[in-house]
Amino acid sequence: MNTTVIFINVFAFGCLISAFIKSRAKARQALIVALKSFFHILPTVLIIIILIGLLLGFVPQSQISKIVGERAGFGGVLIVALLGALLHIPSLVSFPLAASLLKNGASITSVAVFITTLTMIGMVTLPLEIKELGMKMALLRNGISFLIAIIIGILMGAIL
Amino acid sequence: MRGYAKEKEIQRHGVKRDIIILGATLIIAIILLSIFPDKRTPVFTASRKFFIEMILILPAVMILMGLFSVFVPKEMIVKHLGKTAGIKAVFLGILMGALPTGPLYAAFPMASALLKKGAKISCIIAFLSAWACIKLPQEMIELQFLGFKFMVTRLVLTIIFVVVMGISIEWLIKKAIKQNQEVNNASI
Incomplete structure (x- = not known):
């Protein structure tokens, strides 16, 4: 048990109690929503956990750092950025994946770029975005997000 | 607000797909680990560690x-x-x-x-x-x-x-x- 775990659980518990004080019916409804979304996300969480196990068990650290590590250079960052843009992984499970890569040879830059493109850019949801917001705005948002993801990653690599 | 129905549809469709992918991932993992039994310990250790870290905060x-x-x-x-x-x-x-x-x-x-x-x-x-x-x-x-x-x-x-x-x-x-x-x- 680390402090982050305790902090998050205490915070959630505190919010839940104040919600119950404010409105019992609404709080109960929120718990049902929470339970449903927990079971919705559970398969994805398990997939990612199995993949992390396989990744760390089978792919040697030197290989990971060669593809997405410091030595991979800008090409590696670009590959990670594209991967993040194409893949459709819920953001909640992208963090354990990113952490496992970071602990096993990936650079901070590529991990930050991966998380940012993964969350900000959705190739799978692009048709829906175009339909709702129009072609120009959807393409501008995704395109500029791709650029700023790389800038954020490079800055993170320089700062940390 | 017509998009909300579509959102529900995507979600339902998504869960079914996720379970299928989970099954496929499990089968691949089992096959790989039976071919390479020496990899079992590192794979289990890594998976267990991340599972515990996740389950402590997910709820x-x-x-x-x-x-x-x-x-x-x-x-x-x-x-x-x-x-x-x-x-x-x-x-x-x-x-x-x-x-x-x-x-x-x-x-x-x-x-x-x-x-x-x-x-x-x-x-x-x-x-x-x-x-x-x-x-x-x-x-x-x-x-x-x-x-x-x-x-x-x-x-x-x-x-x-x-x-x-x-x-x-x-x-x-x-x-x-x-x-x-x-x-x-x-x-x-």
């Missing part, structure tokens, strides 16, 4: 998301963002986007409603980006797995660049609209 994160989705309805967010103006709108967009609710595709219908209500484009872009990238439950999981320094640095940088992106997209779209009008005027 709390889900409860927070549930609370926000019930107590802060989407209509309220759209109403608040629709009537705010100036640079304040951009930051309000980020703040509202950071409230924990649903995946990114759930935000598109809201953004579309905002667009029709005449909200600023910079505000809508800030809202969408914050929704995508710096949501509260997401930040909590980031804190758990990547640590405080990583989380805060990425958060600050993202907020800065999201503001810049919102303003520049608004500028680009307004410029394009202006040019169109000039072309139209010239042809008349």
Whole structure:
């Protein structure tokens, strides 16, 4: 048990109690929503956990750092950025994946770029975005997000 | 708000697909581990470690998301963002986007409603980006797995660049609209 775990659980518990004080019916409804979304996300969480196990068990650290590590250079960052843009992984499970890569040879830059493109850019949801917001705005948002993801990653690599 | 039905449909479709992928992943894992029995220990150790780290915070994160989705309805967010103006709108967009609710595709219908209500484009872009990238439950999981320094640095940088992106997209779209009008005027 680390402090982050305790902090998050205490915070959630505190919010839940104040919600119950404010409105019992609404709080109960929120718990049902929470339970449903927990079971919705559970398969994805398990997939990612199995993949992390396989990744760390089978792919040697030197290989990971060669593809997405410091030595991979800008090409590696670009590959990670594209991967993040194409893949459709819920953001909640992208963090354990990113952490496992970071602990096993990936650079901070590529991990930050991966998380940012993964969350900000959705190739799978692009048709829906175009339909709702129009072609120009959807393409501008995704395109500029791709650029700023790389800038954020490079800055993170320089700062940390 | 017609997009909400579509959102439900995507979700239901998604769960079925996720379970199929989970099954396939399990089968691949079992085959790989029976061919390479010496890899069992490292694979189990890594998986178990990440599973424990995840399961300790996931229920709390889900409860927070549930609370926000019930107590802060989407209509309220759209109403608040629709009537705010100036640079304040951009930051309000980020703040509202950071409230924990649903995946990114759930935000598109809201953004579309905002667009029709005449909200600023910079505000809508800030809202969408914050929704995508710096949501509260997401930040909590980031804190758990990547640590405080990583989380805060990425958060600050993202907020800065999201503001810049919102303003520049608004500028680009307004410029394009202006040019169109000039072309139209010239042809008349």
